[in-house]
Amino acid sequence: MIDQNIKIAVDAIVFGYEKGTLYVLAVQQRFGKLADRWVLPGGFILDDEPLLIAVERELKEEAGITVNYLEQLATFGDDVHRDERFRVISVAYFALVNPKNFVLKADTDAKDAKWFPVTKIPQLGYDHNAMVNLAHQRLKSKLTYQPIGFDLLDEEFLFSDLENLYCSILERDIDRRNFRKKILSFGIVTETDKVVKMGASGRPGKLFTFDKTKYNQLLKENFQFDIRFA
Amino acid sequence: MIDQNIKIAVDAIVFGYEKGTLYVLAVQQRFGKLADRWVLPGGFILDDEPLLIAVERELKEEAGITVNYLEQLATFGDDVHRDERFRVISVAYFALVNPKNFVLKADTDAKDAKWFPVTKIPQLGYDHNAMVNLAHQRLKSKLTYQPIGFDLLDEEFLFSDLENLYCSILERDIDRRNFRKKILSFGIVTETDKVVKMGASGRPGKLFTFDKTKYNQLLKENFQFDIRFA
DNA sequence: TTAATTTGTGTTAAAACAACACAAAGTTAA
DNA sequence: TTAACTTTGTGTTGTTTTAACACAAATTAA
Known part of the structure; x- marks a missing residue:
């Protein structure tokens, strides 16, 4: 069996919309080197857990939400040091939710969960700003050829x-x-x-x-x- | 450090076109349980190897080709048993090449490499037929909004x-x-x-x-x- | 009761699209 | 050498879609 030392994570870019403003969900990390830094909700997947299930679990755990729309966005694995601790490849998911449907509550690993206007996103950990940018583009283009606006x-x-x-x-x-x-x-x-x-x-x-x-x-x-x- | 026992691979769906027929590249496995079975070119990535580089390496090794166009397609990781040996998550890439530019030659791991007309693809190993289908759809839709036909x-x-x-x-x-x-x-x-x-x-x-x-x-x-x- | 705000509705000119046919340049076969 | 065949090259027209545009109706606030 081949020897490989890479970990796999999932991350989600969750968009919410309210009164003319588009928001992205971020969580504040509680532990580790990036404690207090805002990052996208996500985390490592379990050995026997499908990717999709992992995203849903993390969203539930870290922010207490269930999304209306969820699809795979892209996998980030070209930058070998995107996580400085060890190599992590992350499968990013694109999600839509109506913020009114939930009160955000950080649970397990997250200290806090918060909606940031897409125009005012702070510097996030890892390569998460790049993920947000890609997701934002996807939202814009998809809006024109798929009726996903209703999910917001x-x-x-x-x-x-x-x-x-x-x-x-x-x-x-x-x-x-x-x-x-x-x-x-x-x-x-x-x-x-x-x-x-x-x-x-x-x-x-x-x-x-x-x-x-x-x-x-x-x-x-x-x-x-x-x-x-x- | 979290304990996780999952391997990561890349696979490529390479399209070629010649005289009115669209082809997909497949290789015949030399070793392992699936010996002699046709599969998509691909394989495990190295610990310090970017995903894109891994795909290019595998295409070179297994079929001796360099493609004209290469982009990430999707990551297959929902079926926990897509590889029956152990859990493998595969990042699939979509590629275009002009078949005339190369003589296929199987090298390292592959016994043979061959172009199959997209309408006559045999049963491939793993979930590779699903990958081909997804890539085929992508090709069709992308052809209409991006000038990628020229790469064929x-x-x-x-x-x-x-x-x-x-x-x-x-x-x-x-x-x-x-x-x-x-x-x-x-x-x-x-x-x-x-x-x-x-x-x-x-x-x-x-x-x-x-x-x-x-x-x-x-x-x-x-x-x-x-x-x-x- | 007047001003301000938001919903609801129809027409028209311009642009893009779909459908369509025939002449020109070459090759092959009689 | 001529006739039949094949492939390239080119314009017009009716139809559909898109873009631009303004005013009346229902309500609230002053």
């Missing part, structure tokens, strides 16, 4: 919420009318009969929901979600 | 070569005129003054080249290569 919103949302989410994450203006037309044309967003008054003033708006079942149906018929425009 | 062709090619490559890999008809118009409109393919007679009969055609420098320039100006259409 409440079950029921105003059309303006969806629109603002797109505007702020893609960092550009979007024509409100064209956006609504396009999204509605897909038939995957349905209008509820609930009407809600915005916090402040203005005409009340209808609440909408994402119809995942309909979306999965359409996928089989070769439907392609796509909104890169105006 | 000769330096100089006929327009019909490019068109046939797209047709056969995407498995659909493409209008010859619209295709040419679109590609030429990007300005990244330049006409040489060489004219070549096709093997058999027919009017001789001009040779074209992919202008990578121009493409990189355009990228800075927010150019987006894209051909999903007729």
Whole structure:
């Protein structure tokens, strides 16, 4: 049996969105050389543990959350000294969650868990800033060809919420009318009969929901979600 | 230091294209339980070896080739028993090469190396068929939004070569005129003054080249290569 | 009751796409 | 040497999609 002395970890870049701001979850390390440093939630996997399960476990342990969307992002293993203690290869995961659904609570290894606005991320341990950058790019591009924005919103949302989410994450203006037309044309967003008054003033708006079942149906018929425009 | 007993390998899905057929490179194992079985080129990484270097080394050792394009595809580590001997997590890489540039020669660990048409891939060892499927999908989708087709062709090619490559890999008809118009409109393919007679009969055609420098320039100006259409 | 805010809706000009056919340059076979 | 065949090369047009744009309706705050 070959001799190899490398450890494997998983890390997660968890995005949350609230009122026009995109956040990334970080945890503060309790032990070790990097104690007190902010890092991405993650850790070593167990010998008999699938990668995906490991990420979910770490997110639960370190921040007390369960995400809405989770996919593998990339594996970081070219820099042999990305962890200065010994060689660690890390499989990074990309995740989305609605921050309202959870109260962050650091548990086992983490001293604290906190949402950082994506524009104000401190220097993180290891190569975690690079991971965040890659994940941020992925979020931006994926938003245009997969309906993942809904995983960042409440079950029921105003059309303006969806629109603002797109505007702020893609960092550009979007024509409100064209956006609504396009999204509605897909038939995957349905209008509820609930009407809600915005916090402040203005005409009340209808609440909408994402119809995942309909979306999965359409996928089989070769439907392609796509909104890169105006 | 944590105790973990997992090995890390890399594997490569190398695509080659020739005369309307897409091929995948496989090697025949010389030793071990899977002796004589066809598998993807790959192997365990060294303790101080970056992942990318490991893939390049294995491709050189097992098949004697250097690829034109190489990128990380995905990491396979959810099935804890994908290797029945002990737990191995494999980082799969996606690669493109022009088969004409090399004569395959198995070297160190491999008994033989061979191109299989992507439609006639035998049962491979481990979960390598799943890797090939994922890579094949990636190739298809990437072909439409990144100019990677050129890495499968000769330096100089006929327009019909490019068109046939797209047709056969995407498995659909493409209008010859619209295709040419679109590609030429990007300005990244330049006409040489060489004219070549096709093997058999027919009017001789001009040779074209992919202008990578121009493409990189355009990228800075927010150019987006894209051909999903007729 | 007036001003301010937010939702909701339709038209039009411009651009991109899809569909389509024939002439030119060469080879092969009669 | 001519006719048949093969492959390259090129433009136009109708249809669809996209981009740009403004005003009325419902509510709150002053």
